[in-house]
Amino acid sequence: MLSVDIDKLLGEFSMALKFDAAGGATALFGPSGAGKTSVVNMIAGLVRPDRGRIVLDEHVLFDSAARIDVPAHRRRIGYVFQEGRLFPHMTVARNLDYGRRMSGVTADPAERERIVSLLDIGALLARRPGHLSGGERQRVAFGRALLMRPRLLLLDEPLASLDRERKLEILPYLARLRDEAKVPMIYVSHQAGEIQRLCSQVVRIEDGRVRASGGLELLDAEGAH
Amino acid sequence: MFDLSPDEWTAVELSLRIAVVATTVALPFGLLIAWVLARKDFWGKALLDGVVHLPLVLPPVVTGYLLLITFGRKGAVGGFLDTYFGIVFSFRWTGAALACGVMGFPLMVRAIRLSFEAIDRRLEDAASTLGANGVWMFLTVTLPLALPGVIAGMVLCFAKALGEFGATITFVSNIPGETQTLSAAIYTFTQIPGGDAAAGRLVIIAIVIALAALIASEWFARRAGLRYHGE
Numbered sequence: 001m002l003s004v005d006i007d008k009l010l011g012e013f014s015m016a017l018k019f020d021a022a023g024g025a026t027a028l029f030g031p032s033g034a035g036k037t038s039v040v041n042m043i044a045g046l047v048r049p050d051r052g053r054i055v056l057d058e059h060v061l062f063d064s065a066a067r068i069d070v071p072a073h074r075r076r077i078g079y080v081f082q083e084g085r086l087f088p089h090m091t092v093a094r095n096l097d098y099g100r101r102m103s104g105v106t107a108d109p110a111e112r113e114r115i116v117s118l119l120d121i122g123a124l125l126a127r128r129p130g131h132l133s134g135g136e137r138q139r140v141a142f143g144r145a146l147l148m149r150p151r152l153l154l155l156d157e158p159l160a161s162l163d164r165e166r167k168l169e170i171l172p173y174l175a176r177l178r179d180e181a182k183v184p185m186i187y188v189s190h191q192a193g194e195i196q197r198l199c200s201q202v203v204r205i206e207d208g209r210v211r212a213s214g215g216l217e218l219l220d221a222e223g224a225h
Numbered sequence: 226m227f228d229l230s231p232d233e234w235t236a237v238e239l240s241l242r243i244a245v246v247a248t249t250v251a252l253p254f255g256l257l258i259a260w261v262l263a264r265k266d267f268w269g270k271a272l273l274d275g276v277v278h279l280p281l282v283l284p285p286v287v288t289g290y291l292l293l294i295t296f297g298r299k300g301a302v303g304g305f306l307d308t309y310f311g312i313v314f315s316f317r318w319t320g321a322a323l324a325c326g327v328m329g330f331p332l333m334v335r336a337i338r339l340s341f342e343a344i345d346r347r348l349e350d351a352a353s354t355l356g357a358n359g360v361w362m363f364l365t366v367t368l369p370l371a372l373p374g375v376i377a378g379m380v381l382c383f384a385k386a387l388g389e390f391g392a393t394i395t396f397v398s399n400i401p402g403e404t405q406t407l408s409a410a411i412y413t414f415t416q417i418p419g420g421d422a423a424a425g426r427l428v429i430i431a432i433v434i435a436l437a438a439l440i441a442s443e444w445f446a447r448r449a450g451l452r453y454h455g456e
Contacts, residue, residue, distance in 0.1 A: 103356030
């Protein structure tokens, strides 16, 4: 269970959001520029809210009143960025193991094997990111985030940089991740179609505010893209 | 023609040793200062930047003189180091290395700083979400990605150290076998009758060393660069 209640002023743009996300996949849905990525960055610890609280299960990640601000590297939150952000100087295998090593998680070859085959990236392990297609890169990015055994997985428009066919290629992997990896997910998107296939809860964000939260019926609501 | 006299060999060997030591000792400081200048904002940053670049714009003789009054045996820092640690710079090869390091430092910092600034910060964010603290992030992401620039900075510093003349001769004089570097030896030979042949030999050696350093750095930088683009 993730509960977020934060205020943040970014230049002229003011954000004030409060929402809860239970297990499974929760969509942050709304038009571009609504502040979705900033919310996710604050949950990850990359951007500091001005005020508020972020709590994941029993862990307080941020609490301005209690002066708690757990740094990003100790939050154990997997983050898949829009553009993958694989380390260009490491092979796919080293990219995959990076999070596990840095987080001090003991190696679990069976788990690694399972995730590698789930994402179908076994043939890519010796390559460098420069030699991967966009879809392959995103699959490796999913694997890298999962292998650190995160408490929560943040997916920020992970399909946005891909063309339609690549998207269709990756969506089934994401559905499998959701069902098999059993990590709660926050899925950021402005595409209702993707959300329908993956998520059970929706938080609609517009202009730095939560407009509504509930089930998939919110996708049809007026004003959505 | 390539029958070098022992004195000439000594000058070559001494120059290489001074340049290697100057570059090696300057590197950790260069990395630190370059990183601070590339990543931090603080009061006095422009001043630090200016001080680091000073040897590049001051006449080398002035830099040498400043070193002499600071690091000489009677200088504030030099006296302290001599009394408490037994480290002496004046009229020693270590002083020549210090002068060369100071002169090459701005070139090194500049190259490394530019490569730090060129790094995609978003990769560092990714590293921190994956559990890397500041030190690990630097060692596993920032430094490897900046490697071509670090190598370029080291080569520039090495080349400057190898060719340094004004600051060195002012600070530690021109003592054969101790502080007489390649450049100083060439200068000395041009000042004595019949020294042309010896000067010529040393000039050729200087050209060969400089070319070899350039080619080696090009090769290293290319290899590092190719690795990132997955060739």
